[in-house]
Amino acid sequence: QGQYPGQGQQGPYAGQGQYPNASYPGQGQSANRAPYPGPAAPNPSQGAGSAQGFGSSQGSWGQGPSGQYAPPASGPATTTQRGRGTGMKAGAVALVAVLAAGAGGLSGWAVSSQTQNDAATTSSSVAPSASGTRVIQGNASNPDWTATAKAVxxxxxSISVKTGQGTGAGSGVVLNAKGDIVTNNHVVAAGGSGGTIAVSMGDKTYEATIVGTDPSTDLAVIRLGQVPKDLTPITLGNSDQLAVGAPVMAIGNPLGLSGSVTTGIISALNRPVTTSTGDQGQASGSDSAGVVVTSAIQTSAPINPGNSGGALVNADGQLIGINSSIASLSSGSSNSQSGSIGIGFAIPVNQVKIITDQLIASGKARHAYLGVTTATGTATVAGVTTTGASVRSVQADSPADRAGIREGDVVISMNSTTVTSGESLVGLVRSRKVGERVTLTVVRDGSQQKIQVTLAASAR
Known part of the structure; x- marks a missing residue:
């Protein structure tokens, strides 16, 4: 397992399997973004799935090409901040770089910008609501983004983390008036080991402590030591009601440029994204050490290092996701780049709410568990071949076992959502609550049937 990329002479990370390499937009000594080739998704045709049966096939790690430093970046970002990132283990903090892959989903590694010690046309209004601030758009088809930005x-x-190994930064979103803030785990992972966490709001900075972290979903909650009277919680949306093509805004702290907003659309929903970070090796419920699988929102709103943990909102100013990862061109390509190429990913807000409610209540989170190991496979019904999650084994007395799922079944949907791969099933299971009843559509011996399963809590 690799770690976060360091600065300067830090070595490259190898790619794996059949997918292209992910690049780390790390920061050099002059704030030049340096791409590192990261691992891609495991080959879905090899290896066994998770020992805990979350459904992801895991293949062997392959060797990829060496990384190279990118040319100096232009614009104010190259002079404003030398580097931002999280996960100080070897130095990452901002986002997770991810590459488009094949049927097995998307794969990549946490990326960051970081520094080490060695170096509108319609009338809209903004109104208070019970849980925060909401926007009343005058024209839903032509949002007034000025009003949205003002509301959120x-x-x-902006979050900064400092340890003996270096400093890093990311973003966060205010959840409530008590001072609880959600961010990515990889943003604050080092803050609990002798580090300090500072939260900046405008021209004021406050100390914060970690309430709880959940490496397997890459989410964390921190709490302000002193809560300002004008603290404004965000209004939560419903990610189950999202539609592809809907307009969205991303807001955060990219490359240290706090309060930056970008706009785009929802490009896809339930996109299986696999990311991997060295600091998440003990991830409870992850399918292998350091692997996080998310059924993500894909967006065209530009997301860059430092946006990690920031908000993805709809035109009404409601939180619909926590920005966590980006896609990158292959670092082996002459056109390689480590910033945004218009393919970013966010953790859906409904999953964020499930995890953060638990972290605030107890500092820990439980995860839904199915009890199968899978690989990406195909099934044929009435002459039509469909790709899905092929069940390789079923754990005894697991939810899947009790529901009657068998080895050889191919899961092609959960509730109304299509399952396209082993990783897709993992992400969908991870997004549900413990104790929730779901309907799996499976193909067995050429026939399609529906099986209801009550998800249990993972032992990990």
Whole structure:
């Protein structure tokens, strides 16, 4: 397992399997973004799935090409901050770089910008609501983004982490008036080991401590030591009601440029994204050490290092996701780049709410568990071949076993959502609550049937 990329002479990370290499937009000594080739998704035709049966096939790690430093970046970002990132283990903090892959989903590694010690045309209004601030758009088909930005800007903060190994930064979103802030685990992972966490809101900075972290979903909650009177919680949306093509805004702290907003659309929903970070090797419920699988929102809103943990909101200013990862061109390509190429990913807000409610209540989170190991496979019904999650084994007395799922079944949907791969099933199971009843559509011996399963809590 690899770790976060360091600065300067830090070595490259190898790619794996049949997928292209992910690049780390790390920062050099002059804030030049340096791409590192990261691992891609395991080959879905090899290896066994998770020992805990979350459904992901895991193949062997392959060797990829060496990384190279990118040319100096232009614009103010190259002079404003030398580097930002999280996960100080070897130095990452901002986002997770991910590459488009094949049927097995998307894969990549946490990326960051970081520094080490060695170096509108319609009338809209903004109104308070019970849980935060909401926007009343005058024209839903032509949003007034100025009103949206005004509504959410005070609910999104900049986060900096400092340890003996270096400093890093990311973003966060205010959840409530008590001072609880959600961010990515990889943003604050080092803050609990002798590090300090600072939260900036405008021209004021406050100390914060970790309430709880959940490496397997890459989410964390921190709490302000002193809560300002004008703290503004964000309004939560419903990610189950999202539609492809809907307009969205991303807001955060890219490359240290706090309060930056970008707009785009929802490009896809339930996109299986696999990311891997060295600091997440003990991830409870992850399918292998350091692997996080998310059924993500894909967006065209530009996301860059430092946006990690920031907000993805709809035109009404409601939080619909936590920005966590980006896709990158292959670092082996002459056109390689480590910033945004218009393919970013966010953790859906409904999953964020499930995890953060638990972290605030107890500092820990439980995860839904199915009890199968899978690989990406195909099934044929009435002459039509469909790709899905092929069940390789079923754990005894697991939810899947009790529901009657068998080895050889191919899962092609959960509730109304299509399952396209082993990783897709993992992400969908991870997004549900413990104790929730779901309907799996499976193909067995050429026939399609529906099986209801009550998800249990993972032992990990």
């Amino acid at each position: 800007s005070n609910s999104v903060v």
